Amino acid sequence: MSVLRVGIIGAGGIASDVHIPSYLNSAFKVEIVSIADVIVERAQQVAETYTIPHVFSSYKEMLEHVELDAVSVCVPNKFHAEASIAALKAGCHVLCEKPPAMTVEEAELMAKTATECGKKLTYGFHYRYLPEVEIAKSFIEAGELGDIYAARVHAIRRRGIPGWGVFTNKELQGGGPLIDIGVHMLDIALYLMGYPEPDVVLGKTHQQIGHKKGVGLFGDWDHENYTVEDMAVGMVTFKNGATLTLEAAFAANVEKDETMQVSLMGNKGGADIFPLKIYQEKYNTLIDSTPAYVPEVNGHQLEINQFVECCLEGKTPLSTPEQGLIIQKIVNAIYESAETGKAIEF
Structure with missing residues (x-):
């Protein structure tokens, strides 16, 4: 894998102002392939700004129709677990914004799914x-x-x-x-x-x-x-x-x-x-x-850089699912x- 194909779940500020620019500025080769948001007009606007080719109103539809290597989960906390688990099961590495989830049970299932699917799961603790x-x-x-x-x-x-x-x-x-x-x-x-x-x-x-x-x-x-x-x-x-x-x-x-x-x-x-x-x-x-x-550094940029590197080179992320579970x-x-x-x- 020489180029990481990335999808974005959620088109709010953390996605448009942090994740997407950081991927585009990454020291590694990244292609942002698609973006999904329940407010599809918002996703279309972000896609136009960053020339993202595919737009969806559902991340499930995105995962079904677009071949991706990794996703950023940038939706409200209530949807972290279900979106991350769906992406992992679709064969994607996942960078999920903090906190891991809403409940301990959800965080446990996220960690278990990542292990079972053999995919990276990490959380957005950029500090x-x-x-x-x-x-x-x-x-x-x-x-x-x-x-x-x-x-x-x-x-x-x-x-x-x-x-x-x-x-x-x-x-x-x-x-x-x-x-x-x-x-x-x-x-x-x-x-x-x-x-x-x-x-x-x-x-x-x-x-x-x-x-x-x-x-x-x-x-x-x-x-x-x-x-x-x-x-x-x-x-x-x-x-x-x-x-x-x-x-x-x-x-x-x-x-x-x-x-x-x-x-x-x-x-x-x-x-x-x-x-x-x-x-x-x-x-x-x-x-x-x-x-x-x-x-002075950009913690968000370093976080994205490390996630991409881990996906491309098989390294272990700095923030692990097990640590996320303790949080x-x-x-x-x-x-x-x-x-x-x-x-x-x-």
């Missing part, structure tokens, strides 16, 4: 590809932080409720900031911790701001049909004894417009990831280390705990 994460990973693998026993995860916006798409529709998305932006920082923490198995999860969600009209740094949102949380708070204990605390918010009364941060604490050192800073005790003093230079378990457990008022044990 993984940023140099801060790579550098921190190198420190950790060199033993500079020792055993990481605690992590803090923040994905908090002051007034960053999306006024577009279906991000505030629980039925289509499964939740709000936790399942949208919180999963990115949760993934980074778990990746750097070695993706430990969760043991007990406790969660709480709040809806205090989004259901009322107010100031939006991302423009107006549909407050009358706002069905997701403003904020989610969670604590996770892992089977290896480590702990993680998480806060994710679309809207919170805090100083900064947005904070996307992961903090790690080990018995030999600690780290903040964005921006990267290492904390250690050395030579009878306390040391803070900051890189003098961190290159799904934790996210769903936080929501379940918030609903029941009880800790969720695995």
